[in-house]
Amino acid sequence: MDKIVGLIGRDETVAELIAEIRKGKHVILTGPVGIGKSAILRSALDKAADKIDLLIILHDHQAKGQFVEIARQMLALGLIGAKELDLPAKFHDTPGPEIEWREVKSQVNRASMRDLTQAIIPALARADSKPVIAVDDLTTLTPTQMAFWLAIFDHAQVIGCASEKKARIRKLWWKMKEIEVKPLPRNAVCEMVKAYIVATGILIESPDLYISHVVKQSGGVPQAIYDMLDESGKERIIDKRKVREMRHDAGVFYIDFTPLIMILGAVIVSMRYVGMGTGDKTLYILGGLGTALFLTFRYFAFKGVGR
Numbered sequence: 001m002d003k004i005v006g007l008i009g010r011d012e013t014v015a016e017l018i019a020e021i022r023k024g025k026h027v028i029l030t031g032p033v034g035i036g037k038s039a040i041l042r043s044a045l046d047k048a049a050d051k052i053d054l055l056i057i058l059h060d061h062q063a064k065g066q067f068v069e070i071a072r073q074m075l076a077l078g079l080i081g082a083k084e085l086d087l088p089a090k091f092h093d094t095p096g097p098e099i100e101w102r103e104v105k106s107q108v109n110r111a112s113m114r115d116l117t118q119a120i121i122p123a124l125a126r127a128d129s130k131p132v133i134a135v136d137d138l139t140t141l142t143p144t145q146m147a148f149w150l151a152i153f154d155h156a157q158v159i160g161c162a163s164e165k166k167a168r169i170r171k172l173w174w175k176m177k178e179i180e181v182k183p184l185p186r187n188a189v190c191e192m193v194k195a196y197i198v199a200t201g202i203l204i205e206s207p208d209l210y211i212s213h214v215v216k217q218s219g220g221v222p223q224a225i226y227d228m229l230d231e232s233g234k235e236r237i238i239d240k241r242k243v244r245e246m247r248h249d250a251g252v253f254y255i256d257f258t259p260l261i262m263i264l265g266a267v268i269v270s271m272r273y274v275g276m277g278t279g280d281k282t283l284y285i286l287g288g289l290g291t292a293l294f295l296t297f298r299y300f301a302f303k304g305v306g307r
């Protein structure tokens with residue numbers, strides 16, 4: 001999404017992250033799924049890349065995959081040798097950057113996390129400058145895997161994301177400076193919706209109604225905004241009825257009272273006639289009053305719905 005409309009409303013958070021990276025802190029970006037942690041991390045790394053000597057970026061969400069990826073990138077950066085990674089002897093004299101990954105991939109994959117950690121740590125420790133490891137997601141780490149990550153913390157600066165700070169790996173969180181990613185404010189959501197409308201050319205009958213609907217329903221979560229826009233984007237024209245339908249789909253504050261009101265009206269009106277027929281004056285008067293009240297109520301209720 002940030003590729004279509006750019007990263008909106010996150011300048012401050014990106015700047016804060018860059019400042020922490022410069023200070024050499026381990027940082028964890030937290031916030032619910034889809035709030036934009038990865039997008040912020042990407043943007044900060046793009047902006048700060050020229051100030052980081054050794055950068056390793058991991059996209060894998062599983063710890064084992066992350067460690068294999070560290071090994072791969074360290075080989076490519078010339079930070080670690082084939083021998084240290086216990087690769088076959090024929091690679092021992094080849095410099096890391098010249099080794100074809102696909103030739104050694106399965107070998108590295110077979111190593112345990114413990115072996116990989118033991119190979120990686122001394123290599124990180126002797127690097128000219130402290131490597132920065134950006135790891136997209138640390139949410140699902142187990143305590144055992146955390147121990148391997150913690151070992152890395154002393155020899156590299158780790159920047160990560162987590163949608164949930166699981167208590168069982170709180171030792172990891174203690175070592176990291178937390179930056180909490182907040183929902184986008186209303187004006188940023190508006191900007192995002194408008195940019196999307198321009199970029200994709202969907203036609204919207206009443207943009208303000210649509211935007212305020214998206215603001216309300218998304219809770220400022222970019223992924224939610226994106227999903228709603230994407231869904232709308234399938235229709236080339238969004239009219240008011242569709243916006244109302246979307247509200248209905250989301251199931252928020254939309255109960256259809258119409259049948260109930262019709263039945264209530266019928267009961268009140270028939271009270272009057274039953275009263276008249278049976279000579280029950282009280283019923284007749286109540287029915288008449290009820291009808292008058294009902295008509296007044298209906299006038300206001302339907303005016304509201306028609307808005």
Ligand SMILES: Nc1ncnc2c1ncn2[C@@H]1O[C@H](COP(=O)(O)OP(=O)(O)OP(=O)(O)O)[C@@H](O)[C@H]1O
Nearest residue numbers: 001002007008033034035036037038039163222223
């Ligand atoms: N400020 C923003 N402006 C525009 N698009 C954004 C913004 N923030 C996030 N997005 C887009 O919203 C989507 C979700 O963002 P992202 O993947 O960064 O969330 P996340 O917090 O990392 O989620 P997860 O916990 O699932 O990893 C992505 O498509 C991203 O490009």
Ligand SMILES: [Mg+2]
Nearest residue numbers: 037038136161
């Ligand atoms: Mg993410």
